[in-house]
Amino acid sequence: MITPTDDDKEEVLLAGRYGDLDDVRGFVSKFGSGPLADIRDENDNCILHMVCGNGHLDVLEYLLPLVPSSLLAAQNSAKSTPLHWAALNKHLPVVQKLVEHPNGPGIDLIDIKNAAGHSPLGEAELAEWEEGATWLVKMMNLDAEGGEKEVGGAEDAVGPEDVEVQIEDADGQIAKMSISGGAAKAS
Template identity: 25%
Template sequence: MAPPQLTEDEIDDLLYFARTGDQEELASTLTALAEREKVSTAEILSSARDDKKSTCLHMATGNGHLETIKYMLAQFRNRPNKQEKQAFLDAGNEFGNTGLHWASLGGFLEVVKFLMAEGASPALANDKNYVPLDLASFGEKFDVVDYFLAQSGGLEEENSAEGLKSAAQGVSLDGNGKGKEGDEEEEDVNFTLRAGDTTGGEGSSSK
């Protein structure tokens, strides 16, 4: 079956509703598009990516919208292909950042816990070879760091902390959490550092 044919404006709408946590509008738009395309709402969610390959999950996790995230993942529960949900959970944008990366950098602990419970992989590295734990450390979200360390039963906490220290070398964060080096990945995730930010940033859509 051919993938859903979504216009740029339709994708922008979906990403906007996910980013602002407007679950009602997101649900109604997903339903309408699924009916038109004769596919599931899960397939619409999987197909909706912006020009930087960010998904609705990126937008919701980057802004801490837990209920919206729960709604989206619920669309995959009864799908015959169990890998479909995993692919959505672990989808990386053009910089390799997943929804778990964005939630970790933003310090949204409850979102991180939920994503992990749903099966999101904490071991996936982005194009700078940083895993979500690294980004939580860069953003000084130490409750998230502590959570990851507590979950990594096979690692010694001391060794993990030393690894974070090494990974963080050369990365300097300003008061807004943006890397002073100004590389593309820091731009990609910068807006997630501001809890409740719905103005967007690199990798987000606007409306």
């Protein structure tokens, strides 16, 4: 395989940004998938930042089997991951695909904080994206008091109508969220 030039790298990042699946496929045909993991723009954004920030699910689905799973947690110069960008821009199918990717970091992605101290959940809340924040809270690994996970049979199961979550943002502000009947309500 030949090595991509700086122009080739810039073009594939733009193809990711604009959702041009044919151009991304063309790059992979010409250079293989290996270079995709190392390509960054001037702000240290990778191809997944571009794809996820702009909600291009088809390109994401094409790329996920080709890139190392560590790229899902890649942080740019502001320490934001592709999940931060997807949450900020309210792209639920992309958020779901990133968190649920079988070979990826999974729910641990939700806990990564950017330079501003925000997790992807925090970005969803700042964007006033209730649907995404609700989904992320449901996916989170919430521990019982004392740091131990609650484990039990069906008689110990807690339905979504019984869940209330308090989240502290980087400024120390507390946001309360109740999940009731499958829907979240901020208080």
